[in-house]
Amino acid sequence: MDESTKKYLTKINLNSSTTREVLQRTEQGLNIEFPLDYRLFIEEFNGAEGEIGPNSYVVFWSLIDIIELNEACGVNEFAPGLVLIGSDGGAAYAFDNRDDSKAIVEVPFIGMELDEVKTCANTFLEFLEFLYKL
Template structure:
């Protein structure tokens, strides 16, 4: 993991990292490529949860649970097929990649996308983490 990410994960439970065989196996089952900066962090620790800054809590789903988690949220995710859920907060906010450009977004996990919004956060994982660290 690059040093620039370390400040975000000081109060974070970090299980053992995902190996390349696991990442490759999951990646082959997806219809898009997972962001490289996100994968670099997941190689250091595969999922985890904890505080990011003073006001944010992040749950990163383990690589090996991503497909199952998106399936568990099928009723929600079929409304937004261009997005892929990778994490959530301690309440009901989900975090997802947009498959076409790998940008990072948030939305309510109980949303009706006819009336609720998907919020753009960042184009990269560092920006996403910085948003949580500074603003959420």
């Protein structure tokens, strides 16, 4: 993980690393290839929880939780093409897997529908910057 990403993670509780095999199984199970910057983050830390910047609190789910919570939230039924990766408690954050850009989007848990999707960033680093500036 590069320093430009780590600077946003100083107040966040980081999990332990995971294996490339777990990452690949998760991607297969969700039918997605995560972007490289997120892959590096999730492989090194396998999730995190805490503050990013002065006003943002976020939970980045572990790989095991990603699969379970996408199923529990009914993503395939209510917002097909999204892959949820975390939350701020009121909204979910997801990769939009409907096209190759895989932008990171926000969608409400209640009323989860594709017309409620708001784009936050095009890369994981941009997403951390977005959260930092909220």
